[in-house]
Amino acid sequence: MARRQWPTELGDRARYLFDSTLARSTGALLGWLSACCLAVVVPVSALLVWTDPKAPRSLSGRLTDVWRTSAETLRLGGVTGAPLRMLLSALLGLIALLCVSTLVGVITTGLGDRLTELRRGRSTVLEREHAVVLGWSDQVFTVVGELIAARVGRGRGVVAVLADRDTAEMESRLRASLGVRGRTRLVCRTGSPTDPQALALVAPASAGSVLVLPTEDADADLQVVRVLLALRAVPAGQEPPPVVAAVRDPRYLSAARLAAGPRGTVLESDLTTARLLVQASRRPGLPAALRDLLDFDGAEFHVLDVPDLAGLSFKEAALRFEACCVVGLLRADGRPLLAPPADTVLAPTDRLVVVAHDDTDLPSTDCREHVDPTVFAAPGPRHVRPSxxxxxxxxxxxxxxxxxxxxxxxxxxxxxxxxxxxxxxxxxxxxxxxxxxxxxxxxxxxxxxxxxxxxxxxxxxxxxxxxxxxxxxxxxxxxxxxxxxxxxxxxxxxxxxxxxxxxxxxxxxxxxxxxxxxxxxxxxxxLTGLLMAQISHNPALAPVFEEVFAARGGGLALRPAGDYVLPGREATFATVVAAALERGECVIGHRAHGPDTARRDDGFRLSPRKTDRRVWSAEDEILVLIPASGGPVTVVGGLDGVPGMRRAHEGGDSPTGVPLA
Missing domain, CATH: 3.40.50.720 (NAD(P)-binding Rossmann-like Domain)
Known part of the structure; x- marks a missing residue:
């Protein structure tokens, strides 16, 4: 038994001796390294000399060749002759090797520190009209993804993210989750968004938009207010950038609005989530429709200047575009009027609010000839009951x-x-x-x-x-x-x-x-992240989203296709649009129900062409925008009109947020 354990004990003792020697000092490490090098170089050099047919015959000559080969391998000079000369040559070679190694180490350390500093993102972003995202939360993936999608196909764009996290970690997580498409460049910087010096790294003063995200910390809303105050410390003479922020607790909404300034927009994330939960429980499938409507991959809200349509009624204007859905007007003072009465006359300064795809050409085309009034469904009462x-x-x-x-x-x-x-x-x-x-x-x-x-x-x-x-x-x-x-x-x-x-x-x-x-x-x-991205991309839509998402009896609704056209009859999409206009509603899209649409988030089609024909079934659903009972919202301070920004005395018997109509 003792003999069987002896090799293991010898190996343990050798390993322990090696570890103990290394732990003493750097000199011990150099000694072990020299011994290991000599243990390999000298035997191999001797083997080369003894196997060389041209090697000297005498032992002293061969030992001299072994010394010369080993010295050349280790860069020790290889001088032969008296032992003192050989020793001095080796010493000089060691000193030269030490100096070169030290120089290489210094250069390597300096370059490594510089690369590490660059990876931490400490250089200033030299861009203009870029998007800046401040903070890190679960919403960052939605917000950054939508900002990137908004810039696809529109030339070079930059999205800069500043958070108190490691730059490499932020970039790897964002790229793994989203990727960067087209010519859009993602830039991450490390620093506290509440520090004005750290904010200067992402150049918010020259940015096209700034988005402030709430975190999951207990003091997240206070951090948002501090970030908004830090953004106000822009260089004198420069206009503060347009800011879109979100808070969780409505108690901090007023302070956040004051800190954001007249060009700022503040949303309430928790209230918006609660409203969407209630809305989804009443209207199955609506969350998927909202995602399609608010992201940048499909159809979304746009504002069109149409001075040539002045004098037409809203119904006539709504049927003048084949590839988009007209849902309202934007007055010259920024006041939105969504789903207005069909006989509302357009003024020369009015702009149309439409839902359309980004790459769609929107020429004015009269689509009234595609409307078939014979398939209109007779209007009937909608019964409501306790739930x-x-x-x-x-x-x-x-x-x-x-x-x-x-x-x-x-x-x-x-x-x-x-x-x-x-x-x-x-x-x-x-x-x-x-x-x-x-x-x-x-x-x-x-x-x-x-x-x-x-x-x-x-x-x-x-x-x-x-x-x-x-x-x-x-x-x-x-x-x-x-x-x-x-x-x-x-x-x-x-x-x-x-x-x-x-x-x-x-x-x-x-x-x-x-x-x-x-x-x-x-x-x-x-939903809050999607709204933030939409408003930052087009600030003119802020009052439109206030009207769409205010809980005063209006907003988005999914209704059976049988409310507008007779089931089982073939009709164009223009017929559905015209039937809804007769009821004071604006159609945005539809969802087909069939064997391939078993799930609620399948089958949505926003802003189809009005010439598209299909047989409408009783199970099909129409996504409509219905008017608010309280009339249009009054815009205060430019970008005030958004969810959570309406003051208590501005009407409505329910909190602001996602519509419940």
């Missing part, structure tokens, strides 16, 4: 969801809230107690028995809310995904679909969500 809603989970946005339902549902509606024992909120006095009866149930939505105890298939909608990022050790979307998995299992057991809408934080969780045929997903902050 039953189930809310699973609780987070900081859930009170906004509850408050939105309390303000907008029909009297007699019921909201059942299922929360865990540690998540039960403290109930407050409802704003409109006669409209909504809120009942709290303490149970774990992850338990199948708790869900089976509820009448799941008796609810008009089920809203799944994920916890906040700091609510537990698990990832924020984990509980929401597990709840969706339990609901999907119950759907399979019953063979029936549940009307579910889930709130997720990470866009990468969307493809993981086990959604049923009647389920939908709202990614937290995604």
């Amino acid at each position: 039953r809603t189930l809310l699973l989970g609780w987070n900081r946005r859930t009170p906004l969801v509850v408050d939105t339902l309390r303000r907008t549902v029909e009297p007699g509606s019921v909201l059942d809230v299922v929360v865990g024992p540690d998540d039960a909120p403290s109930e407050e006095e409802p704003v409109h107690p006669a409209r909504l009866d809120v009942v709290f149930h303490v149970a774990d939505p992850l338990h199948a028995e708790a869900l089976r105890g509820l009448d799941l298939f008796g609810y008009d909608s089920i809203v799944v809310s994920g916890p906040d990022a700091d609510a537990g050790p698990e990832r924020p979307d984990d509980r929401a995904l597990l709840t969706l998995l339990m609901l999907r299992s119950l759907e399979d057991e019953e063979g029936r679909a549940l009307p579910v809408v889930a709130e997720l934080r990470d866009h990468r969780s969307r493809p993981l969500a086990p959604l049923g045929p009647a389920a939908d997903v709202v990614v937290r902050g995604e």
